[in-house]
Each structure stands twice: as C-alpha cells, then as structure tokens.
Amino acid sequence: MPIILDHVTHTYMPGSAMAQTAVNDISLTVQEGEFLCVIGPTGSGKSTLVQLMNGLLIAQQGSVRVDELDLSDKKQRMLARGRVGLVFQYPEYQLFEETVTKDVAFGPRNMKVPEDELSGRVNEALNMVGLAPELFGEKSPFDLSGGEKRRAALAGILAMRPKYLLLDEPMAGLDPKGRSSIIALLHALRDRTGCAIVMVSHSMDEVADNADRVAVLNDGGLIALDTPGNIFSRPEKLTALGLDTPQVAKLLVALKTRGVALPQGIYKMDAILTALLEVLS
Amino acid sequence: MKNITLGQYFPGNSPVHRLDPRTKILLMIAYIVVIFLVNALILYVLPFAFVLFAIVLSHVPVSYVTRSLKPLRFLLVFMFIINLFFTPGETALLSFWRVNITSEALLQALFISIRLILLVGGTSLMTLTTSPIALTDGLEKLLKPLSRLRFPSHELAMMMTIALRFIPTLMEEAVKIQKAQMARGADFESGNVINRAKSMIPILVPLFISAFRRADELAMAMESRCYHGGEGRTRMRELRFGPCDAVAASIVLLVAAAIIALQYLMQNGWAAS
Numbered sequence: 006m007p008i009i010l011d012h013v014t015h016t017y018m019p020g021s022a023m024a025q026t027a028v029n030d031i032s033l034t035v036q037e038g039e040f041l042c043v044i045g046p047t048g049s050g051k052s053t054l055v056q057l058m059n060g061l062l063i064a065q066q067g068s069v070r071v072d073e074l075d076l077s078d079k080k081q082r083m084l085a086r087g088r089v090g091l092v093f094q095y096p097e098y099q100l101f102e103e104t105v106t107k108d109v110a111f112g113p114r115n116m117k118v119p120e121d122e123l124s125g126r127v128n129e130a131l132n133m134v135g136l137a138p139e140l141f142g143e144k145s146p147f148d149l150s151g152g153e154k155r156r157a158a159l160a161g162i163l164a165m166r167p168k169y170l171l172l173d174e175p176m177a178g179l180d181p182k183g184r185s186s187i188i189a190l191l192h193a194l195r196d197r198t199g200c201a202i203v204m205v206s207h208s209m210d211e212v213a214d215n216a217d218r219v220a221v222l223n224d225g226g227l228i229a230l231d232t233p234g235n236i237f238s239r240p241e242k243l244t245a246l247g248l249d250t251p252q253v254a255k256l257l258v259a260l261k262t263r264g265v266a267l268p269q270g271i272y273k274m275d276a277i278l279t280a281l282l283e284v285l286s
Numbered sequence: 287m288k289n290i291t292l293g294q295y296f297p298g299n300s301p302v303h304r305l306d307p308r309t310k311i312l313l314m315i316a317y318i319v320v321i322f323l324v325n326a327l328i329l330y331v332l333p334f335a336f337v338l339f340a341i342v343l344s345h346v347p348v349s350y351v352t353r354s355l356k357p358l359r360f361l362l363v364f365m366f367i368i369n370l371f372f373t374p375g376e377t378a379l380l381s382f383w384r385v386n387i388t389s390e391a392l393l394q395a396l397f398i399s400i401r402l403i404l405l406v407g408g409t410s411l412m413t414l415t416t417s418p419i420a421l422t423d424g425l426e427k428l429l430k431p432l433s434r435l436r437f438p439s440h441e442l443a444m445m446m447t448i449a450l451r452f453i454p455t456l457m458e459e460a461v462k463i464q465k466a467q468m469a470r471g472a473d474f475e476s477g478n479v480i481n482r483a484k485s486m487i488p489i490l491v492p493l494f495i496s497a498f499r500r501a502d503e504l505a506m507a508m509e510s511r512c513y514h515g516g517e518g519r520t521r522m523r524e525l526r527f528g529p530c531d532a533v534a535a536s537i538v539l540l541v542a543a544a545i546i547a548l549q550y551l552m553q554n555g556w557a558a559s
Contacts, residue, residue, distance in 0.1 A: 056465070059469060061465050061468055061469060083471070083473070086468070086469060086471055087471060090469070091466075091469040093462065093465070093466045093469070096466065098459075098462075098463065098466075098492055098495075098496060099463055099466040099467060099470075099488075099492055100492065101487065101488045101491035101492050111467075111470055111472075111488065112470035112471055115470060115471030115472055115473070116471050147495070161470060162469075162470065165470070165471070
C-alpha cells in the first residue's frame with residue numbers, strides 16, 4: 006500500500022491578502038520501498054509537500070491517503086503519523102529530553118508502544134545511526150556534537166519504525182563526511198526494513214546517486230516525475246529552473262562538446278567510467 | 287498562532303504618522319489625563335470627536351481601531367454589570383426582587399465603559415500609526431534625562447527593540463518545533479489541562495535553547511560591529527520636532543483646555559458668570 010496524493014492543493018492563509026498557494030494540484034504516488042527524491046528551487050513547495058504526506062498540513066483540495074488511511078480524518082491521521090516518519094531540516098533543534106535514550110523514546114511512547122518493548126527499539130535505532138547506546142544513551146543530548154545531535158534526532162524518528170521516511174534536506178549544514186554517513190545510513194535502513202524514503206535535497210549529486218525516481222517541483226506544481234537518468238539527461242531544463250545539475254551531467258555535456266558521445270541515460274559515476282573505458286579502448 | 291499582529295503597525299504617510307513619536311507619547315499621556323478628569327457625560331463628546339478626527343486624518347481604517355477593542359468586550363460587559371449592580375446610590379431607577387439599579391450606578395457604569403473605550407481606542411491609534419522602532423526611539427529620548435540618575439534609558443530601548451524584533455522569529459520557530467514534535471506523535475489538542483501543560487515541554491525546552499543560542503549569536507554580532515552601549519552613539523534617523531508637532535500639540539492642549547473650562551463652568555453653575 007503506497008502513499009497516494011490525489012490532486013492535492015494547499016494554500017497558506019487562504020482568503021487573506023497574503024494567501025499563497027504552495028502546492029497546486031499535485032498527484033503523486035510514493036511506492037513502497039522506493040527512494041524518491043524531491044527537487045525544486047526555493048519556494049517551490051517541497052517542504053509543504055512532505056508535510057502534506059504525514060498530515061501536518063491538511064490538503065484543502067484533493068486527498069492524501071497513507072495505506073488507505075485518510076489523512077483528513079483526525080484518528081486515521083494519528084495512526085498514519087506512526088507509519089510516516091518526518092525528519093525536518095535541522096532536526097537537532099527538536100531534542101528536549103534529559104538523556105538521549107529518553108528523547109529517542111519520545112516518539113514510540115507517543116505511539117503507545119508497550120514499555121517493555123521501548124528499550125529494544127531505542128537501542129536498535131541508536132545502533133542504526135551509529136551512536137552506541139552504552140556510550141551515548143545516558144548523555145544529555147545537548148552535550149553531543151552537531152553531527153551526533155543530528156543522528157540522535159534521526160534515531161528519534163527511526164525508533165517509531167516508519168514504513169515511509171520523509172526527510173527535508175537532512176544533510177543541510179553537515180560536512181562531506183557527515184553527509185555520506187547519513188546517505189549510507191539511509192541505504193542500510195532501506196535494505197534492512199524495506200521502508201520507502203522520500204528525500205528533499207538541493208544536492209543534485211546525491212539525488213543522481215541515490216534516487217530511484219525524482220520529482221521536480223516548480224511554483225507549487227509537479228513538472229516532472231521520472232527516473233534520474235531521464236531527468237538528468239536534459240540538464241538544460243533544470244538549469245532553466247535555476248537548479249544545479251549533477252557533476253556527472255556536466256561531465257557528459259563537456260564530453261559531448263568535445264566529440265565523445267556516450268550512450269543516453271547514464272548518470273552514475275561508475276557507469277560513466279565503464280562507458281568511457283569502452284569508448285576509449 | 288498565525289493571527290497575532292504585534293505592534294499592529296499600519297504603515298502610512300499621513301500627518302499623524304509623520305508626527306514625532308515623542309509628541310505622540312506626550313500627547314497620549316495628556317489625553318489619558320483628560321479622559322480621567324472629565325466627570326460629566328456630555329463632555330465626552332469632545333475627546334470622542336478628537337479621536338475620530340485623528341482617525342480620519344491618519345487614513346487608518348476605522349475597522350482597525352475597533353478591532354483593537356474586540357478583546358476588551360468581555361471586560362467591558364463585566365465592568366458595566368458590576369458597576370450597575372454594586373454602586374451605592376439613592377435615586378432608584380429599577381428595582382425587582384432584591385436588585386436595585388440606581389441612576390448613580392447607571393452613570394458610573396457608563397463612565398467606566400466610555401473611559402475604557404476612549405482609552406484603548408486612543409492608545410491603539412498611536413500604536414497603529416507609530417512603528418515599534420519609532421516608539422522605542424521616542425521613549426529612549428524621553429527617558430534620556432533620567433540617565434543622570436543612572437536610569438539605563440538606552441539599554442531599555444535597545445532591549446525593547448530586540449524583543450520586538452525577535453517575537454516573529456521565535457513564533458516561527460515555535461511553530462516549526464511544534465510540527466516536528468507532532469511528527470513524532472505528540473498530541474497538543476486533547477487531554478485535560480495538566481496533560482496539555484505537560485505536552486508543552488517538548489516545545490518549550492527547544493524554544494528556550496534556541497532563544498539563548500540566538501541571544502548569544504546576536505551579542506557576538508553586535509560586539510563584532512563595535513556596539514558598546516548608548517554612549518556617543520549617533521542615529522541614522524534623528525528625531526526632530528516639526529511644524530506638525532506644534533499643530534498637534536496645540537490642538538490637544540486646546541481641546542484639553544476647553545474640556546477643563548467647560549467642566550469648571552458646569553460645576554459652578556452657568557448663572558454665576
């Protein structure tokens with residue numbers, strides 16, 4: 006059962022002079038287990054879209070369903086939030102408990118997970134993000150380093166065992182090492198639990214490397230939903246929106262102008278390498 | 287949360303907007319004193335006309351001024367009823383069961399209500415036509431003489447400016463944190479009062495921490511731009527009294543004088559003159 010958005014429209018402050026339609030008539034299905042990346046310029050409605058997917062915002066027109074749960078209904082919405090985990094930008098700013106363990110347990114406790122199951126879940130989540138429970142569990146979350154805080158906050162969501170994990174620019178403000186460790190974590194999580202991942206990102210390289218599908222938003226509308234190969238093989242369209250293109254796409258264009266034509270639809274570095282070696286040999 | 291308008295400033299360029307904030311503060315004080323001096327109902331026509339005149343002059347829609355009275359409506363009704371029933375008096379207007387309503391009580395209730403309405407209406411016109419920054423600037427200048435007595439007028443004004451500046455930022459932050467906790471299954475809508483108060487902790491702790499972090503960063507940013515308090519500090523916009531201020535002051539003083547004179551005449555009898 007997927008997350009289905011059906012002709013969803015959301016307007017902030019409707020009826021006032023400052024009314025602003027952030028998401029306009031978007032239909033989109035998040036398949037089980039897929040890695041979907043959402044890209045688009047600032048203000049294109051990416052954050053609004055992910056908040057609509059777990060019922061933090063309610064669609065004014067159209068409907069959002071999570072595994073047949075209707076998000077316009079309050080009870081079903083609460084249930085759905087347990088299945089759809091949402092990691093905001095800078096999630097470390099939501100930490101509030103005295104110890105890391107307590108903070109990670111906040112989500113599952115709200116989901117009415119029985120007490121005897123809690124510590125198992127917390128340890129599992131902490132291990133998954135690479136914070137050993139015996140070392141970090143009893144620390145105050147405010148004594149952790151920036152990267153550790155981010156991972157502790159992420160563990161707080163993972164402990165809810167979401168079936169869909171939504172992340173709004175999860176790597177913002179991290180160094181390259183921190184970024185790649187988050188990416189590795191997401192893949193490990195997906196391999197292990199089969200959960201679907203929806204990631205909003207500005208880094209086209211990360212999108213190209215990881216996404217199964219890419220959704221391109223502009224001005225509240227969904228203008229493309231396709232494989233990264235198809236999306237990034239037309240880099241001029243992304244540039245027109247003010248978006249960057251992945252390094253690999255730039256490399257392909259540069260090779261083409263110098264007369265080296267590689268087959269279409271390649272967007273991963275290692276695939277390019279093999280293709281290039283073939284052409285050269 | 288999203289409908290709170292703070293400082294409720296209504297931007298414009300009317301004569302009322304252009305008045306020096308110091309003039310507006312001082313005249314507002316005079317206006318309040320006059321309102322409480324008046325003790326004849328008929329004389330309230332004058333301050334009322336004055337406020338209406340100022341509203342028309344300021345181009346602020348009347349609905350904005352009345353909107354500021356809206357939160358007051360319960361207090362108004364409550365005060366009116368309390369005064370109506372519990373003011374001692376002799377001339378009975380109405381009496382049934384054990385309740386007596388006297389004409390003195392009715393008068394008292396009317397006074398209280400009118401004073402309150404004029405008070406809030408007039409002062410909200412000031413905040414509608416003066417930006418919070420201008421208001422704190424004016425306040426700082428007015429309190430300046432007190433700095434001889436070591437009263438920290440500049441620091442006070444700077445604190446007020448910073449507080450006003452950060453209210454929207456912190457509101458935004460609170461909404462963001464609330465959403466993040468709701469995504470973790472927190473429920474802020476149901477439960478009894480105690481549970482609801484408890485459910486605020488996951489919002490308040492991160493909010494306070496972020497407020498402290500911001501304060502720290504701001505202090506650092508101000509220091510790195512050589513801020514060292516009010517001494518010797520010049521301003522980008524110097525406050526200057528203009529002809530407008532003189533006219534406004536004359537009008538207010540004239541109205542005040544007229545009210546006081548009329549009141550004196552009424553109390554001592556017209557015939558005596």
